[in-house]
Amino acid sequence: MIPVEDFFNPPERAGAQISPDGTRIAYLAPWRNRLNIWVQDLAGDAEPRCVTADETRSVHIFSWTHDSRWLLYMQDNGGDEHWHVYRVDPDDPDGSAVDLTPFPRARASFELLKTRPGKAVVQHNARNPELVDAFELDIATGELTLLAENPGTVIAWISGPSGDLFTNTLTADGDIEIAQWVSGTQSLRTIRVYPGRDYPLGIYPLAVSPDGTGIWLGSYQGSDRLRLARLDVGTGEETIVDSHPEYDLGAQIMLPSPFILSTQTGDLIGARYYGERQVIHALDEDFAEVLTALTGLSDGDLAGISCDDSGQRWVVSFSHDRDPHATYFYDRVTGESRLLFRPYPHLDPAALAPMTPVTVTSRDGLDLHGYLTLPVGVPPENLPMVLLVHGGPWARDIWTYQPEVQLLANRGYMVLQINFRGSTGYGTAFTQAAIGELAGKMHDDLIDSVDWAVKQGYADRDRVAIFGGSYGGYAALVGVTFTPDVFAAAIDYVGISSLPNFMRTLPDVGRRFLANNWHLYAGDPSDPEQEADLLARSPITRVDQIRAPLLVVQGANDSRVVQAESDNMVAALRARGVEVEYMVKEDEGHGFLNPDNSIDMYRAVERFLAAHL
Numbered sequence: 001m002i003p004v005e006d007f008f009n010p011p012e013r014a015g016a017q018i019s020p021d022g023t024r025i026a027y028l029a030p031w032r033n034r035l036n037i038w039v040q041d042l043a044g045d046a047e048p049r050c051v052t053a054d055e056t057r058s059v060h061i062f063s064w065t066h067d068s069r070w071l072l073y074m075q076d077n078g079g080d081e082h083w084h085v086y087r088v089d090p091d092d093p094d095g096s097a098v099d100l101t102p103f104p105r106a107r108a109s110f111e112l113l114k115t116r117p118g119k120a121v122v123q124h125n126a127r128n129p130e131l132v133d134a135f136e137l138d139i140a141t142g143e144l145t146l147l148a149e150n151p152g153t154v155i156a157w158i159s160g161p162s163g164d165l166f167t168n169t170l171t172a173d174g175d176i177e178i179a180q181w182v183s184g185t186q187s188l189r190t191i192r193v194y195p196g197r198d199y200p201l202g203i204y205p206l207a208v209s210p211d212g213t214g215i216w217l218g219s220y221q222g223s224d225r226l227r228l229a230r231l232d233v234g235t236g237e238e239t240i241v242d243s244h245p246e247y248d249l250g251a252q253i254m255l256p257s258p259f260i261l262s263t264q265t266g267d268l269i270g271a272r273y274y275g276e277r278q279v280i281h282a283l284d285e286d287f288a289e290v291l292t293a294l295t296g297l298s299d300g301d302l303a304g305i306s307c308d309d310s311g312q313r314w315v316v317s318f319s320h321d322r323d324p325h326a327t328y329f330y331d332r333v334t335g336e337s338r339l340l341f342r343p344y345p346h347l348d349p350a351a352l353a354p355m356t357p358v359t360v361t362s363r364d365g366l367d368l369h370g371y372l373t374l375p376v377g378v379p380p381e382n383l384p385m386v387l388l389v390h391g392g393p394w395a396r397d398i399w400t401y402q403p404e405v406q407l408l409a410n411r412g413y414m415v416l417q418i419n420f421r422g423s424t425g426y427g428t429a430f431t432q433a434a435i436g437e438l439a440g441k442m443h444d445d446l447i448d449s450v451d452w453a454v455k456q457g458y459a460d461r462d463r464v465a466i467f468g469g470s471y472g473g474y475a476a477l478v479g480v481t482f483t484p485d486v487f488a489a490a491i492d493y494v495g496i497s498s499l500p501n502f503m504r505t506l507p508d509v510g511r512r513f514l515a516n517n518w519h520l521y522a523g524d525p526s527d528p529e530q531e532a533d534l535l536a537r538s539p540i541t542r543v544d545q546i547r548a549p550l551l552v553v554q555g556a557n558d559s560r561v562v563q564a565e566s567d568n569m570v571a572a573l574r575a576r577g578v579e580v581e582y583m584v585k586e587d588e589g590h591g592f593l594n595p596d597n598s599i600d601m602y603r604a605v606e607r608f609l610a611a612h613l
Contacts, residue, residue, distance in 0.1 A: 001410060001411065002347070002351065002406075002407075002410050004407065004599055004602050004603050004606060005599055006344075006346055006347060007347075007403040007404075007406060007407045007602070008403055008595055008598040008599045008602055009595050009599070010029075010030045010033065010034070010035050010058065010595050011028070011029075011035075011324075011325075011343030011344055012029065012030075012341065012342075012343060012344070012345060013027050013028070013029045013038075013327070013340075013341045013343055014027065014028045014029070014035070014325060014327075014343045015027055015028045015060070015062075015304065015317075016304070016306070016315050016317065016327050016340060016341075017062075017063065017064055017304075017306040017315065018042070018306045018307060018308055018313055018314070018315040019064050019068040019308070020064055020066055020067070020068050020263070020308055020309045021068040021308065021309065022042065022308030022309070022310060022312065022313045023041065023042055023068070024039055024040065024041055024042060024068070024090070025039070025040055025041075025042060025315060025340070026038070026039050026051075026062065026064060026071055026090065027040075027327075028058075028059060028060070028062075029048070029050070031050045031052075031053065031054075031055070032055040033055075033595060033596065034054055034055055034056065034057060034058045034059075034594070035058035035059055035060065036050050036051075036052040036053065036054055036058075036059055037050070037051050037052045037059055037062055037071055037073060037088065038050050038051065039051055039071075039090045039093075042313070042329075049090075049093045050093060051071065051088050051089070051090050051092075051093045052073065052086075052088055052097055053096075053097075054075060054097075056078070056587070057075065057076070057077075057078065057079070057587070057593060057594060058593055058594065058595075059073050059074075059075060060074075060593075061073060061074040062074070063110075063112060065112060065117075065118070065120075065139055066112055066113075066114055066117055067117045067118065069118075069139075069140075070087050070088065070089060070090070070139055070140075071087070071088050071089075071090055072085060072086065072087055072088075072100075072110055072112075072120070072139070073085075073086050073088065073097075074086070074108075074109065074110075076589070077557075078556075078557045078586075078587040078588065078589065079555050079557045079558065079587070079588045079589020079590065079591075079592075079593060080557040080559055080589055081107060081507065081559050081560075081589060081590070082104075082105050082106060082107055082559075083107050083108050083109060084099050084100075084101045084102070084103075084106075084108055085099075085100045085101045085108050085109070085110045085122060085137075086098060086099055086100065087100055087139060087142070098142060100122070100137060100139075100142050100144075101122060101124050101126075101144075103124060103126035105129070106124045106125055106126040106129075107124060107125055107132070107507075107509055108122055108123065108124035109122070109123050109124075110122050110123075110137065111123075111158075111159045113159060113161070113163060114161060114266055115161045115162055115163075116162075116163055118138065118139050118140060119136055119137065119138060119139065119163070120136075120137040120139055121134055121135070121136060121137070121147070121157065121159040121163070121165075122134075122135045122136075122137045122144060123135070123156070123157055125508075125509050127149070128150070129508035129509060130508045130509055130511065130512055131150035131152060131154070131509070131512075132150055132154070132156065132157065132509065133146065133147075133148060133149050133150050134146075134147040134148040134150075134157040134165055134181075135147055136163065147163075147165060147181075147183070148165055148181050148183070148186070149186070151187075151188065152512075153169040153170055153171070153177075153188075154167045154168070154169050154188075155167075155168045155169060155170060155202045155513050156168045156202065157181075158206045158207075158208060158215075159208070160208040160212045161208060161209075161210050161211075161212055161266055162212055164180065164181070164208070164212055165180070165181035165183075166178065166179065166180050166181065166191075166206065166208060166215060166233075167179045167180075167181060167188060168202050168203055168204075168206060169188065170196070170202075170512070170513055170515060170516075171193065171196075173196070174196040174197075174515035174516055174520075175193050175194060175195055175196040176193065176194045176195075176196050176199050176202060176203050176516075177190055177191075177192075177193045177194075178190075178191045178192050178193075178194070178203070178206070178215065178217070178231060179191055180233060190236075191215070191231060191233060191236045192231055192236040192238065194219070194221075195220075196515060196516040197432065197516055197520060198220045198428050199516060200394045200424075200431065200516050200517040200520070200521070201253065201394050201516075201517060202513070202516075203217055203218065204218075204251055204253055205217070205218075205251065205257050205258065205259055207259050207261065207268065209230070209266070209267070209268075210265055210266040210267060212233065213232065213233050213234065214230045214231060214232055214233060215230070215231040215233060216228065216229070216230055216231075216241070216259060216268050217229055217231060218248075218249040218251045218258065219238060219240070220428050221238055222240075223243070224427040224428055224429050225243065225244070225246075225247070225248050225427050226248040226249040226251060226425075226427075227240050227242070227243035227249060228240070228241045228242040228243060228249055228258075228271050229241060241268070241271075241283070242271050242281055242283060244273040244275075244279060244281070246275060247273035247274055247275040247279060247425075248273065248274065248424075248425045248426065248427065249271060249272070249273055250272040250273055250274040250278065250425070251424075252274075252395055252396060252424055252425060253395070254395060255272075255274070255398065256272065256303050256304065256305075257272075258271055258272040258273070259271065260272070260280070260287070260305060262284070262287070262311075263306075263307050263308070263309060263311065264309060264310075264311050267284065268283055269282065269283055269284040269286070269287035270282050270283055270284070270287055270291065271283060274396075274398055274425055276357035276369070276399060277301055277357075277399050278301035278302070278319070278398075278399075280295075280302060286311075289332075290311075290314065290330075290332055293330060293332065293335075293337070294314065294316050294328075294330060297316070297318070297328045297330065297337055298318040298320065298323075298326060298328070299320070300318030300319050300320030300323065300326070301318060301319040301320070301399065301400075302316060302318060302319075303316075303317045303318055303319045303325065304316060304317040304325070304327075311332070312331060312332055312333050313329070313330075313331055313332075314329070314330040314331075314332065315327065315328070315329055315330075315340065316328055316330065319398075319399070319400040319401065320349075320400070320401055321352075321353075321354055321355040321373075321399055321400065321401055322349040322350075322352035322353070322354060322401065322406075323342065323347075323349040323401070324343060324344060324347075324400075324401035325343050325401070326339065326341075326342050326343075327339075327340045327341050327342075327343070328340060351376065351410075352376070352406050352409075352410075353373045353374060353375060353376050353405075353406060353409035353410070354373070355371040355372070355373050355399050355400075355405070356371065356372045356373070356374070357369065357370075357371055357372075357399070358370055358371065358372045358416075360418060360445075360448060360449045360452045361448075361452075362421070362441075362444065362445050362448050363444060363448055364441070364444075366421060366430065366433065366445070368418050368419060368420060368421075368445055368448070368449060369418075369419050369426065370397060370416065370417045370418035370419055370449070371397060371399065371416075371417045372414065372415070372416055372453075372458070373405050373406075373408075373409050373414065373415040373416075373417075374409065374414050374458070375409045375410070375411075375412050375413065375414065376409070376410075378412060380414070380457075380458050381457055381458070382457065382458075382459070382460045383412070383413065383414040383458060383459060383460060383463075384412065384413050384414070384459075384460060384463040384464075384465075384609075384613040385413060385414045385415075385416060385450070385453055385458070385459035385460070385463065385464045385465070386408050386413045386414070386415050386416070386464075386465050386466075386467050386609070387416050387418075387446060387449065387450060387464065387465070387466045387467070387479075387487075388404070388405065388408075388415055388416070388417050388467050388468065388472070389417075389418075389420075389446065389466065389467070389468030389471070389472035389475040389476065390417065390419070390423070390468070390471070390472055391468070391469050391470030391471045391472050391473075392422075392423070392424075392470070392471050393420070393422040393423065393434065393442065393471040393521075394422065394423075394424050394431070394517060395423065395424060396419045396423040396424055396425045396426075397417040397418075397419055397423075403602075404602065404605075405417075407602055407605075407606070408609075411606060411609070411610070413609065413613070414453070414458055414459060416449055416450075416453055416459075418445065418446060418449040420434075420442050420445035420446055420449075421433040421434045421437065421441060421442055421445055422434025422437070422442050422521065434521055435520060435521050436521070436522075437521075438474075438478075438499070438521065438522050438537050439478045439482055439537040439538075440537075442475075443475065443478050443479070443482060443483070446466070446475060446479070447483060447486060450464055450486060462488060463488055463613045464486065464487055464488055464613075465487060465488060465489040465490060465491065465609060465612070465613055466479040466480070466486075466487045466489075466490050466491070467490070467491040467493070467605075468491075468492075468493065468495065469493035469494055469495065469591060470493075470494055470495065470496075470560070470561060470590065470591070471495075471496070472493070472495065473492040473493050473494055473495015473496065473561070474492075474495045474496035474497075474539070475495075476490045476491060476492045476493075476495060477490070477492050477495055477496075477497055477539035477569065478537075478539055480539075480545070480546050480547070480548045480550060481539040481542035481543065481545045481546055482539075482542065482545070484545045484546060484547050484548065485547075487548050488548055488549075488612055488613055489548050489549045489550075489551075489608065489609065489612035489613060490548055490549075490550050490551070491550075491551045491552075491553070491605060491608065491609075492550065492551070492552045492553070492566070492569070493553045493591075493601075494553065494554055494555060494558055494560075494561050494566075494590055494591060495552075495561065495565070495566070496538075496561055496565055497538065497539050497540040497565045497566065497568055497569040498535070498538045498539075498540045498541075498565065498568065499518075499522055499523070499525070499534040499535070499537060499538045500525035500531050500534045500535060500538070501562075501564065501565065501568075502561060502562075502565060503518055503519075503522075503524075503525050503534075504525060505562045505564070506560065507559045507560065522534060522537070539569065540568055540569055540572065543569065543572040543573055543576065543578075544576070546573065546578060548612075549579070549580075549581075549608070549611075549612045550573065550578075550580045550581070551580075551581045551582075551583075551604065551605065551608045552566050552569060552570055552580060552581070552582045552583070553566075553583045553584075553592075553601055553604075554566035554567075554582075554583070554584045554585075555584075555585055555588030555589045555590060555591070555592065556584055556585065556586045556587075556588065557586075557587070557588060557589040558588075558589045558590045559589060559590065560589075560590040561590060563584065566582070566584070570582045581604065581608060583600070583601060583604055585597045585600075585601075
């Protein structure tokens with residue numbers, strides 16, 4: 001057996017980005033068992049240097065500035081998602097990081113401006129916890145200058161190449177309005193309005209063309225599939241730029257951006273689509289040549305991409321089911337390529353389990369796409385099974401390495417991941433088939449998937465567990481309350497137990513913008529009739545139905561699914577005298593980040609499943 005630590009210890013290296021001047025690489029590597037930013041010269045002649053010193057929480061989001069002078073990164077406090085933007089000097093490893101947004105309990109983000117060296121656009125909600133304003137940041141001095149004060153409708157600000165601001169706003173009717181900020185009048189000029197119900201999380205991503213006259217986005221106009229479109233800033237006319245005959249543009253927030261932009265010009269040179277695997281369309285002849293060379297480096301799916309300002313030197317990583325994020329260097333002038341590192345060199349891909357795409361037909365005729373992972377070296381018959389449910393629910397599972405999947409397969413469990421209705425990436429009709437179906441047809445899809453695995457002979461009907469995080473945690477609780485005879489055990493990881501309480505305790509900055517997601521799909525708890533329906537779909541009101549063993553895992557600083565969601569469920573069960581295992585980590589939020597906590601959790605998962613399956 002592969003030790004739990006081998007799956008959940010930090011990677012030796014990860015997330016490499018080449019500096020714009022092509023001389024150095026920044027990457028993440030452990031320092032005091034937390035990921036920090038390290039810098040090394042491109043040739044690898046000098047010793048790498050650690051340039052950040054966070055010993056409490058790993059760094060994950062960072063970027064070179066366009067002049068290669070600084071590194072900017074984001075960090076929160078113990079998973080509370082009150083993100084701050086920090087600056088660090090890669091030439092001064094002994095220097096301290098500078099907090100550029102030192103506002104208590106504010107959430108900040110940054111976007112670098114290619115045509116304005118030394119500047120960035122920062123968004124934060126220090127003025128009003130429910131609204132983000134936009135500022136220009138002088139990176140060297142840290143000075144913030146107000147660009148736009150949120151009028152109350154802006155979900156997010158998008159920067160144009162010259163510093164112009166565009167917005168993704170919510171109208172009074174719940175539709176999505178793309179608008180331009182007119183700084184002279186401090187007002188918004190509408191460019192185009194899109195049906196809000198097509199975009200449960202708003203329109204993502206949006207990118208402004210280098211000349212500022214167009215906005216690239218994913219559009220459902222005239223199609224059930226999400227296609228790449230260009231929106232004319234002046235006229236509001238939309239033109240389809242590219243599409244795939246079967247797949248949606250890959251516009252899921254947790255995946256690499258579907259837009260591949262030229263480092264030199266800012267032009268859109270490639271687009272990502274996802275089906276069973278990723279497909280990239282080159283939109284530029286020059287990039288088509290590079291893409292052919294890059295994709296030849298690995299049999300995985302191209303993930304992280306960075307190149308220098310000359311377009312000569314590239315550093316890329318690959319998603320893979322059994323060889324996670326192997327990272328390569330490629331020089332397009334010399335043709336040289338080399339493996340820079342494997343983040344987990346101790347893991348042998350041959351010992352890990354392949355993910356196989358599968359399709360299950362739901363009881364009402366929908367095709368449900370997903371992935372089956374079978375343990376290596378074991379006959380695929382009558383196995384104990386874990387149904388692993390993704391979060392969101394406006395997200396999807398993809399073909400990629402997941403440590404929890406590999407741990408479970410290594411322990412002899414088959415793992416089934418199904419993109420149930422409501423998942424994104426399969427067209428608007430499939431996503432919207434989930435409206436009003438929480439604890440209804442969304443759950444039926446999961447039960448139908450279990451039935452499929454049993455009928456195929458893979459799974460033992462009496463040894464099936466359900467495991468999920470966030471929405472997946474809610475699905476796990478629904479599994480043992482609404483269908484108590486199906487699952488032999490359940491694991492709820494930062495999951496929702498009461499839909500009304502969950503919506504009322506969401507972060508301030510997101511609560512105004514629920515019209516097209518939670519309020520549309522589940523209901524609005526401010527309406528008594530809808531609140532009653534929400535409670536009827538909430539596991540907390542059906543704890544008397546639970547007969548299966550339950551493991552509950554929670555981060556104390558979770559701002560999305562607050563600890564009360566888990567506390568209340570555990571208290572209700574214990575009041576009935578039901579045994580429930582409960583793990584709370586005081587320094588975690590919505591999902592564990594620190595490796596010691598992840599190792600503790602998955603040791604508990606391993607013990608729990610061994611005892612009950």
